[in-house]
Amino acid sequence: NPLSNRPMLFLAILMILVGIQFITMGLLGEMMARIYHDEQKKPIYVIKEILE
Structure with missing residues (x-):
């Protein structure tokens, strides 16, 4: 069977590559x-009021 007769194989490969790309972009965004x-030198969260 030639590969041109298997569109689902190409679709599966494409979806795997797109998934890898999304994961990579997510990791890069998290790092950024x-x-x-870290560079802001201030805490991410600030406690506005403490309730007791």
């Missing part, structure tokens, strides 16, 4: 957010 917060 962490670097941004």
Whole structure:
């Protein structure tokens, strides 16, 4: 069977590559957010009021 007669194989390969790309972009975004917060020299969260 030639590969041109198997569109589902190409679709599966495409979906795997797209998934890898999404995971990579998510990891890069997470790294950039962490670097941004580290460089700000202030806490990410600020406690406005303590309730007792």
